[in-house]
Amino acid sequence: MPLASLVSTPFAKALGWALFHSLWEGALAALMVAAVLAASRSPRVRYVCACLAMLGALAGFVATFAYLMPRERTAALIVLHAIPRAPLNAGGFAADARAWRMADILPWLAPFWIVGVILFHLRAVAGWLAAGRLRHRGVCRAPEAWLRRLDTLRARLRVRKPVALLESALANVPVVAGYLRPAILIPAGLLAGMPPDQLEAILLHELAHICRRDYLVNLLQTMVEGFLFYHPAIWWISGVIRAERENCCDDLVVAASGSAHTYATALAALEETRWAASQAALAATGGNLMKRIHRLLYPPKGSAFAPLVSAGILTIAAAGMLVAWQATSSAPASAPQRNVSPFTRWLNEDVVYIIDKREREAFLHLQTDSERVHFIQQFWERRNPTPGALQNAFKIEHYRRIAFANKHFGWREMPGWKTDRGRIYIVYGPPDEIESHPTGPPPFDQWRYNTIKGVGTNVTVEFVDKDRTGDYRMTADPNPHGERIPQP
Numbered sequence: 041m042p043l044a045s046l047v048s049t050p051f052a053k054a055l056g057w058a059l060f061h062s063l064w065e066g067a068l069a070a071l072m073v074a075a076v077l078a079a080s081r082s083p084r085v086r087y088v089c090a091c092l093a094m095l096g097a098l099a100g101f102v103a104t105f106a107y108l109m110p111r112e113r114t115a116a117l118i119v120l121h122a123i124p125r126a127p128l129n130a131g132g133f134a135a136d137a138r139a140w141r142m143a144d145i146l147p148w149l150a151p152f153w154i155v156g157v158i159l160f161h162l163r164a165v166a167g168w169l170a171a172g173r174l175r176h177r178g179v180c181r182a183p184e185a186w187l188r189r190l191d192t193l194r195a196r197l198r199v200r201k202p203v204a205l206l207e208s209a210l211a212n213v214p215v216v217a218g219y220l221r222p223a224i225l226i227p228a229g230l231l232a233g234m235p236p237d238q239l240e241a242i243l244l245h246e247l248a249h250i251c252r253r254d255y256l257v258n259l260l261q262t263m264v265e266g267f268l269f270y271h272p273a274i275w276w277i278s279g280v281i282r283a284e285r286e287n288c289c290d291d292l293v294v295a296a297s298g299s300a301h302t303y304a305t306a307l308a309a310l311e312e313t314r315w316a317a318s319q320a321a322l323a324a325t326g327g328n329l330m331k332r333i334h335r336l337l338y339p340p341k342g343s344a345f346a347p348l349v350s351a352g353i354l355t356i357a358a359a360g361m362l363v364a365w366q367a368t369s370s371a372p373a374s375a376p377q378r379n380v381s382p383f384t385r386w387l388n389e390d391v392v393y394i395i396d397k398r399e400r401e402a403f404l405h406l407q408t409d410s411e412r413v414h415f416i417q418q419f420w421e422r423r424n425p426t427p428g429a430l431q432n433a434f435k436i437e438h439y440r441r442i443a444f445a446n447k448h449f450g451w452r453e454m455p456g457w458k459t460d461r462g463r464i465y466i467v468y469g470p471p472d473e474i475e476s477h478p479t480g481p482p483p484f485d486q487w488r489y490n491t492i493k494g495v496g497t498n499v500t501v502e503f504v505d506k507d508r509t510g511d512y513r514m515t516a517d518p519n520p521h522g523e524r525i526p527q528p
Contacts, residue, residue: 206226471487474486
């Protein structure tokens with residue numbers, strides 16, 4: 041049979057052993073990436089190390105196969121001509137039983153690996169063809185004003201090659217397709233429906249992919265995934281690459297635009313029309329969106345914690361953070377606190393308006409970071425409108441409101457989420473109608489809500505700037521008969 045003939049060849053034997061050795065080689069590469077994740081917060085360092093680890097795993101597989109091919113053939117000749125066939129007695133067979141079974145089974149991995157590589161690469165080719173069709177079907181040229189603005193943004197990021205800007209009826213989020221002739225595809229109507237500053241941030245993200253040649257790297261990454269499709273560590277490393285690639289582009293956008301809040305708001309707005317884009321196209325909403333938004337709004341500082349780091353390392357790192365926090369607390373009162381615990385920030389900033397007293401007390405009594413992480417996961421899951429779904433619509437909307445409040449309602453040194461308007465916006469969402477009187481006297485805004493669950497209908501919330509300083513204060517609690525909105 042052809043299959044039996046293939047399995048009996050030196051090629052199949054060498055390939056089987058190479059696949060076997062690639063298991064520990066890929067695991068070693070993943071451990072190295074985990075160590076880098078634990079030691080560095082820089083997206084560039086993480087991205088480069090993950091790419092090198094993936095290439096190293098592939099290089100190790102190829103080198104092992106090349107090394108075993110001649111050895112396998114030579115060993116077969118020696119066994120055939122120099123060693124007579126041993127009798128199948130108990131003593132002679134028992135000593136070599138395990139090695140014989142391993143050598144007998146591993147060659148059968150070769151045909152399955154070949155079929156898997158073909159299928160994964162066919163899937164990748166189909167994805168690239170689909171991405172190519174997006175560029176030519178249902179598209180039209182963007183308005184000249186946006187083309188000129190795109191040229192300005194290209195100059196800002198020093199992108200020399202021309203980039204096409206097309207409106208697409210098939211794309212639901214902005215994506216970039218192509219390497220030699222890159223094109224940015226914008227969903228039809230988005231150029232007119234999104235604020236210009238937010239749309240510029242999204243275009244900067246796509247230009248960052250082009251500037252970094254991510255399209256070509258993504259192609260090579262997909263090829264490596266096809267060859268090492270069977271290895272879980274490779275898929276984990278690949279996920280790290282994609283996540284850190286988006287983080288690198290996010291940093292370029294913030295550096296070029298200077299506004300992390302504007303960009304975070306744009307990402308949250310795009311999530312409402314998120315599209316399961318092909319891996320062949322690079323979309324602005326790639327990666328874990330909530331982690332990216334939280335990273336933009338609250339830049340991490342200090343040591344990072346990788347998922348594969350042991351509990352002992354986590355304990356030591358947590359103790360170090362506690363010492364740093366205590367040292368900061370003992371500093372003069374005028375000095376700003378820079379090393380605030382992420383759990384303290386989550387409790388006192390992120391969810392201060394939506395967590396109830398019982399949940400807050402339970403969180404404060406937790407002893408370990410692992411318990412706090414589990415509590416936070418369960419906190420969001422209890423509010424998930426679709427339990428078990430990967431994308432929690434409640435959580436996404438909550439962080440979008442925070443980003444909007446910080447951008448529009450900040451006053452002097454006070455962030456927008458701490459102001460009265462920010463609190464009402466975060467708790468009750470955008471009003472159905474706004475009546476603004478910026479000239480007064482005194483200046484005031486009235487927000488009208490058609491319905492607020494637990495409060496009533498036709499609810500009006502008034503904010504007055506009595507001192508004409510821009511500090512709008514709420515004149516009356518919109519829910520006087522219920523629990524008052526918590527203060528920060």
